[in-house]
Amino acid sequence: MSDRVFAIFQESYRCLRPRADMPELTVEFYPFTNVHSNIRLRDGKLHVRLSDLLEGAPDRVLRALAHILLAKMYRKPIEREHSLHYRRYVSSRLIAEKAHLLRQARGRKFIESAQGRFYNLESIFEDLNARFFGGLLARPRLTWSRSHARHRLGHYDPAHNAIVVSRIFDDPRVPRYVVEYILYHEMLHLKHAVKLRGSRRCVHTPEFLAEEKLFPSLAKAREFLKRL
Numbered sequence: 001m002s003d004r005v006f007a008i009f010q011e012s013y014r015c016l017r018p019r020a021d022m023p024e025l026t027v028e029f030y031p032f033t034n035v036h037s038n039i040r041l042r043d044g045k046l047h048v049r050l051s052d053l054l055e056g057a058p059d060r061v062l063r064a065l066a067h068i069l070l071a072k073m074y075r076k077p078i079e080r081e082h083s084l085h086y087r088r089y090v091s092s093r094l095i096a097e098k099a100h101l102l103r104q105a106r107g108r109k110f111i112e113s114a115q116g117r118f119y120n121l122e123s124i125f126e127d128l129n130a131r132f133f134g135g136l137l138a139r140p141r142l143t144w145s146r147s148h149a150r151h152r153l154g155h156y157d158p159a160h161n162a163i164v165v166s167r168i169f170d171d172p173r174v175p176r177y178v179v180e181y182i183l184y185h186e187m188l189h190l191k192h193a194v195k196l197r198g199s200r201r202c203v204h205t206p207e208f209l210a211e212e213k214l215f216p217s218l219a220k221a222r223e224f225l226k227r228l
């Protein structure tokens with residue numbers, strides 16, 4: 001772990017919680033499949049994992065990210081300026097290119113598209129990202145499945161950093177909250193994903209399920225899917 005990054009997180013913690021004790025803290029760069037970062041509190045210790053794509057990021061960007069992660073952890077408001085700095089950097093050409101190369105290195109080209117006949121997965125993704133993830137998730141490839149598969153509503157493929165949603169839901173008879181729910185579920189997989197070397201596991205930890213409950217139309221959406 002670099003001292004510079006460690007110091008930035010300590011400072012940021014101090015700013016956010018001036019009177020609280022400084023917890024034990026670890027910060028490491030981690031080979032996520034995209035520009036993703038997370039923070040966990042376990043036994044009073046803070047563990048931060050940052051995407052290794054951010055390894056050379058300027059202090060300003062790391063300070064912004066430290067603020068965002070810690071504010072989320074302690075349920076404080078995220079300062080607009082920080083979230084702007086961070087997002088601007090992540091969507092900058094250099095980072096976008098690096099992320100692109102990373103995905104290319106994993107091969108396979110997607111010809112499918114996020115734009116269905118009725119729903120656009122990209123705009124639904126961005127909407128959910130802003131509402132539930134503080135805009136922090138880097139957008140993976142999003143695509144409607146080629147077939148009208150019923151057995152699989154959607155899945156996140158970590159090896160190709162792609163979310164695929166079954167095409168049967170790209171239909172005007174399907175309410176938007178159902179598509180949102182399916183995508184939200186896969187976005188949680190994206191958020192909790194680590195490199196799985198191509199395996200496609202669908203892991204629902206208690207933490208995952210608790211977060212899924214935050215989706216407002218969860219019961220309605222499940223009811224709809226059951227009737228399908």
Ligand SMILES: [Zn+2]
Nearest residue numbers: 185189202203
């Ligand atoms: Zn799942």
